[in-house]
Amino acid sequence: xxxxxxxxxxxxxxxxxxxxxxxxxxxxxxxxxxxxxxxxxxxxxxxxxxxxxxxxxxxxxxxxxxxxxxxxxxxxxxxxxxxxxxxxxxxxxxxxxxxxxxxxxxxxxxxxxxxxxxxxxxxxxxxxxxxxxxxxxxxxxxxxxxxxxxxxxxxxxxxxxxxxxxxxxxxxxxxxxxxxxxxxxxxxxxxxxxxxxxxxxxxxxxxxxxxxxxxxxxxxxxxxxxxxxxxxxxxxxxxxxxxxxxxxxxxxxxxxxxxxxxxxxxxxxxxxxxxxxxxxxxxxxxxxxxxxxxxxxxxxxxxxxxxxxxxxxxxxxxxxxxxxxxxxxxxxxxxxxxxxxxxxxxxxxxxxxxxxxxxxxxxxxxxxxxxxxxxxxxxxxxxxxxxxxxxxxxxxxxxxxxxxxxxxxxxxxxxxxxxxxxxxxxxxxxxxxxxxxxxxxxxxxxxxxxxxxxxxxxxxxxxxxxxxxxxxxxxxxxxxxxxxxxxxxx
Numbered sequence: 001x002x003x004x005x006x007x008x009x010x011x012x013x014x015x016x017x018x019x020x021x022x023x024x025x026x027x028x029x030x031x032x033x034x035x036x037x038x039x040x041x042x043x044x045x046x047x048x049x050x051x052x053x054x055x056x057x058x059x060x061x062x063x064x065x066x067x068x069x070x071x072x073x074x075x076x077x078x079x080x081x082x083x084x085x086x087x088x089x090x091x092x093x094x095x096x097x098x099x100x101x102x103x104x105x106x107x108x109x110x111x112x113x114x115x116x117x118x119x120x121x122x123x124x125x126x127x128x129x130x131x132x133x134x135x136x137x138x139x140x141x142x143x144x145x146x147x148x149x150x151x152x153x154x155x156x157x158x159x160x161x162x163x164x165x166x167x168x169x170x171x172x173x174x175x176x177x178x179x180x181x182x183x184x185x186x187x188x189x190x191x192x193x194x195x196x197x198x199x200x201x202x203x204x205x206x207x208x209x210x211x212x213x214x215x216x217x218x219x220x221x222x223x224x225x226x227x228x229x230x231x232x233x234x235x236x237x238x239x240x241x242x243x244x245x246x247x248x249x250x251x252x253x254x255x256x257x258x259x260x261x262x263x264x265x266x267x268x269x270x271x272x273x274x275x276x277x278x279x280x281x282x283x284x285x286x287x288x289x290x291x292x293x294x295x296x297x298x299x300x301x302x303x304x305x306x307x308x309x310x311x312x313x314x315x316x317x318x319x320x321x322x323x324x325x326x327x328x329x330x331x332x333x334x335x336x337x338x339x340x341x342x343x344x345x346x347x348x349x350x351x352x353x354x355x356x357x358x359x360x361x362x363x364x365x366x367x368x369x370x371x372x373x374x375x376x377x378x379x380x381x382x383x384x385x386x387x388x389x390x391x392x393x394x395x396x397x398x399x400x401x402x403x404x405x406x407x408x409x410x411x412x413x414x415x416x417x418x419x420x421x422x423x424x425x426x427x428x429x430x431x432x433x434x435x436x437x438x439x440x441x442x443x444x445x446x447x448x449x450x451x452x453x454x455x456x457x458x459x460x461x462x463x464x465x466x467x468x469x470x471x472x473x474x475x476x477x478x479x480x481x482x483x484x485x486x487x488x489x490x
Contacts, residue, residue, distance in 0.1 A: 007145050014203020015139070016152035018084070018132050021193035023157025025095055025125070027164045028189065030251040031272065032182075033098075034386060035259075037114065039398055040178045041103060047111045049387020055118030059126055060376040064224045066130040067368025078206040080131035080138065080364070084197045087128040092194035094121040099186030101179030126371075128197070133367035137348035138206045143448050144291055150345035151287035158280040158340065164189065165272030227362070227369055231480025232353045235441045236346050237373055239299055242434030243339030244374050246306075246427040248382045250332070253423040256390075259408065261416045261423075262325065263318050270322075271329040278333030279340060286338045287345065294444030295346050300435060302338020307431045309335055314424040339434070343370075349443050353478050356455050359487045393418040442477055450474045458487045 029052060037048035073079040097117040104110045136149040171188065172181030227233055254272065259265040289298040309331035316325055347370060351363045394415045398408075411419075454471050458464070464484060467475075472483045479486060 007140060007148065011139075011203050012148060012152040014199050015135070015149055016156040017196035018128075018200040019153045019157040020160040020196050021091060021125075022129050022132070022160075023154075024160030024164050024189060025121075025193055027161040027251070027276070028168060028185070029098075030248055031165070031254060032168060032185075034252055035255045036099070036182055038390070040182060041101065041110060041114070042397070043107060043110060043114075044397065045387040045390035045395060047107060047387070049384045049390075051111065051114045051118055053382075053384040053387075054115060055122045057376060058119055059122035060372040060374075062123065062126045063130055063368040063372040064365065065368070066126045067134070067364040067366070068224070069364075070131040070134060071362055071364035077201070080135045080206060081201050081204060083127055083131045084201040087124060088194050088197050090124040091128065091197065092190040094124045095190040095193060096183075096186040097121070099182045101177075101183055103179075130364065130368050130371065132200070133344070133347065133370070134363035135204060135206070137351045137363035138361070139204060141207070141452065143349075143445055146348045147287055147291055147345050150348070151283065151341065154283055154341040154344060155280060158276055158283060158337070160192075161276040162273060162280060163192075165276050166269055169269040169272075224365060224369060226358070227354060227366060229480070230350065230354050230357060232441070232443060232478050233350045233366065233369075234480075235437050236343065236350050237370065238437035239346075239434055239441065240343035240370060241374055241377055242430045242437065243299075243303070243343060245377055245382055246430035246434070247336060247339060249386075249426045249430070250310075250336075250423070252382065252386050253419065256395075256419050257423045258325075260411050261318070261419050262316065262320065264322065264325065265408065267322050267325060270326055274326045274329035275333040275336065278330045279337040282334050282337045283341050286341055290342065290345060291445065294441075294447075295342050295349075296438045296441035296443070299338050299342040299438040299441070302335050302342070303431050303434050303438070304335070306332065306335025306339060307428060307435075310424060310427050310431070314420070346443065349448055352448065352451055352455065353443075356451060356458075356475060356486050357479050357481060357488075359458075389418075389422060395419075447474050447478060451478060455487075 033052050034045075034048055037043045037051060038045055041048075043051075070079055070083065073082065077085070094117075098114065098121050100117070102110060102113045104113065136146055136153070139149060140146055168185050168189075171185050172178055175181035175184065255268055258268050258271055286298045286302060289301065309328060312331065313328050316328060347366060348363070351361065351366050354360070354362055354366065394412060396409045396411055396415075450471055451474065454467070454475060464487075467483060475486060476483055
């Protein structure tokens, strides 16, 4: 087996800082974009929901292509790391443009500006994040070291969310014009997201490739479709979609729930800060639990806490004390942390299962597929549905004068009740489905050890006829295939 370079603290940090971009940018979009487009730019809720939604669909469709490209890239800097240098300047520019307050003569022209701005942003994020997500599988083969890499990445992701949650609203409030406030957010955070990629490039590496062969150029679609034959991947995708879609819904509705339903716009930043700070604080506990008991167990514990916190959020009302709302947000963050970190810590191990099936290393393809599926759900369902629901429940969009004076529009009682209902019920349904997927997930330190030993035995020419009973059982359970069909190129 390939010798692993020793992972030092500086390497963990260098890898982790890349997700300042992934965590921070998507937190700001999920939490602020819809409210910004409706209440600052003045777009209709339907058009506002379509902009990031269509951008997400484009982002999703480009992910497997980028995974395929990075799997087959040849450069003196490796097949993943070269993209980090290319993306530095585009990351800053593309993020700034989506927060530039553009109010053109008609709704259509304003819509078109933000539509193309989001297309640019999501193209850049795909070019950067797909190779980045694949990198942890190729820096080390060790179970715990991979979890350390993914855990460090999630720490920086949540730290970025914390900074965004705590600083974005005060930056906006510092300006008389909320449009200029959002533009300042785009500038400050665009630079914060761009510069770290230099350190990611300098502080990481890629292990030498051990593939038996290379994917043929015309095999992209077959290459992508074949990954769904991996049973562990199918369960992993279910866990990932449920956790992240639930988070998307909660964060997209959060400002509407707190500002409009609770009437507490003054604590938005405190509530967001409480969620992400708690996510960050408890994340190491979930990594430790995954190392000892497996990823499925850690995910189950977190989502049970998250579900209970969501139920408690449902009993909050406009008269609830601020400290109770914030404590409720703390509990949400304590559970959400597992939903955020566990799917990404699982990804390198899913690619190991694939190697047992195909005799290939396809981390880029899996990273692309992972983000594609979530983004399709988010782009085709979560964000457009939010806009349609706001319109359907009679949400009143502020006038230009109300936007300029920062006046909060009073919504009807029926509209407020429905905002609360969607804010609570949708995440609960998704959390329940996530628990069902996790209950069948079987990767653990012991099963992964068996898997890797068998891959190494077959790689050096071991006979399938010599496999022992326990190894056969574990391999079949993880892959979903008869043992005799494993370790064959697709």
